[in-house]
Amino acid sequence: MNFIDMFAGIGGFRKGLESNGHQCVFSCELDNNAIKSYISLYHMNEEEIASMKKLNKSERDKTLENLRRQHIFDDITKFDGMSEKEISKIIPKYDVFCGGFPCQPFSRAGRRNGFKDKNKGNLFFSIANVVEKTRPRYVFLENVKGLLTSGEKEEVVKNGKKRVVEIEKGKTFKEILYELHELGYDVQWQMVSSGHYIAHNRERVYIVARKRGNKTIKRIFPLQENVRRINKVSFEKDTQVAYKDFINSIKSKTLYKFKIQENDMIDLYTNKSFNFNTKSPFGYWGIMVDGLCVTAKTKYKIAENEFKLIDVLEDYYKIGKRYDLSEEEVLKQRYAKKAKEWKSGNKMGNMAFPDKINKTCRTLTANASGREMMVIGYYFHEDGELHYINEIKEGLNQFNQEKELNELVSQCPIDSKVNNESNGLIIIENELGEEVHLKKSEIKFRKLTPREYWKLQGFDEEDFNRAKIVGVSDSQLKKQAGNAVTVDVIKAIGERL
Known part of the structure; x- marks a missing residue:
């Protein structure tokens, strides 16, 4: 099928779908640095890439700008005021709308302003506008799992202090279902961790909407189950046909049934409008057919140690x-990874330091510095062989008292918290599962490289090298990987379309 790649980034959707034989016919991306990487991956042959090595920065940028004008549309909001005829002159006929639209308005690490985010929260409605005027067979979207719980905010006073709390959780996702229903689409979704496919525990919501019309529905989700087509009439009579293939994977007492109608969501257990409050009704899996919706929290577990961070390290x-x-940077990292509370009121617990290498890594983010920096530890054996640290079992613990960072840097020696019982040695577990006693000076820490970031999102060596050759900086390469859609998950979903 032909697809369009909106909010394209570095082309996670494109690379995953093209591996299944689908063809990209249109791309849209606003970020100039991401566009450079995208062009190098999909719009330059080997000779053109090789020629870029001989050009200075000005010449490279001029070449890339010419290619951008030929291949990349810059801003989806430009379609908002266009007619169907005007859009058809820009976007060729296609089958699948793809888009990992901006996640910051719905992320627990952000302000959670949802659709009220002035810059990025309303971009879903730009998607709806293009879909309405182009009528593709499928709409294929990706976002953070917080999309399922995002709601409204209100200011409350508690213990004499003002605090912003989130209410009506799940209302944002209800609006998305309503819009797609009104546009004539049936919808399926699942929260999937990339860790099922690659050494990266990235939990994201994937939404596949199909234009209504067929008597049967090909189910896409759950990806981890072999699910069969369902008949629409059978589904209307008994919604269990949508989940009977994997009913043992559904957590008890978490099955919800609703009907979307007239911008309202009717709870089919009470036959009344659902009261959105402090808990979202939307589970990790769900399906909506003709406005009739079933959703549940499903059990999922990544096979232990199947994919490991160590396998992608350079x-x-x-x-x-x-x-x-x-x-000093090590000290800052130990401090930064203490428990935190964001401006939104969301709390984050302690983070591991260093990151474990014998399991899937935690979620990569666009911010590769500060608290979010991925850090691994290593040391050299007396025979010169390098070993990685999987876990520090004793010594170099987190600080026990809250102090300002500048005080910590100036006053606390790096080994000030080494346990006395360890006789000044740090006890670690290496990648082989062995317990080793080391001096502080024998342990080194490093960041993950940009190349490792790209690999953890399913891009290969050639992809990374191409982006590097056209002059994209290390910081931008990491940011692009942190913003990307995981190629391997897109590929798995693409196989079911």
């Missing part, structure tokens, strides 16, 4: 000490 002897942290 050879130390190729990268050297370039990404090593100084002692």
Whole structure:
């Protein structure tokens, strides 16, 4: 099928779907640095890439700008005021609308302003506008799992202090279902972790909407189950046909049934409008057919140690000490990874330091510095062999008292919290599961490299090298990977379309 790649980034949707034989016929992206990477991956042949090495920055940028004008549309909101005829002159006929629309308005790490976010929250309605005027067979979207719980905010006073709390949780997703229903689409969704396919525990909601019309529905989700087509008439009579294939995967007492009608959501257990409050009704899996909706929290577990961060790490002897942290940076990282409370009121617990290498890594973000920095530890055995640290079992613990960062950097020696019982040694577990006693000076820490970031999102060596050759900086390469859609998950869903 032909698809369009909206909010394209570096092309996670494109790479995943093209691996299944689907063809991209239109791309849209606003970020100039992401556009450079995208062009290098999909709109330059080997000779053109090789020629870029001989050009200076000005010449490279001019070449890339010419290619951008030929291949990339810049802003989806430009379609908002256009007619169907005007849009058809820009976007060719296609089958699948793809888009990982901006997640910040719905993320628990952000302000959670949802559709009220002035810059990015209303972009779903720009999607709806294009879908309404182009009528594709499928709409394929991706966003953070917080999309399922995002609601409204109100200011309350508690214990004499003002605090912003979130209410009507799930109302944002209800609006999305309503819009797609009104546009004539049946909808399926699932929260999927990339860790089922690659060494990266990235939990995202994937939404597949299909234009109504067929008597049967090909189910896409859950990806981890072999599910059969369902008949619409059978579904209307008994919604269990939508989940009987995997009923053992549904957590008890979490099955909800609704009817979307006239911008309202009727709870089919009470036959009344659903009262959105402090808990979202939308589970990790769901399906909506002709406005009739069933959703449930499903059990899912990543196979232990099936995919490991260590498997994507670069050879130390190729990268050297370039990404090593100084002692001051190590201290800052230990402090930054303490429990935090965001401005939105959302709390975050302690983060591991260093990151474990014998399991899937935690979610990559667009911000590769501060608290979100991925850090791994390593040391050299007495025979010169390099080993990675999977876990620090004793010593170099988190600080026990809250202090300002500048005080910590100036006053606390790096090994000030080493447990006395360890005789000044730090006890670690290495990648082999062995317990090892080391001196503080023997342990080194480094950031993940941009290349490792790209690999953890399913992009290969050639993809990364192409983006590097056209002049994209390391910081932008990491940011692009943090914003990307995981290729392997898109590929798995594309196989079911």
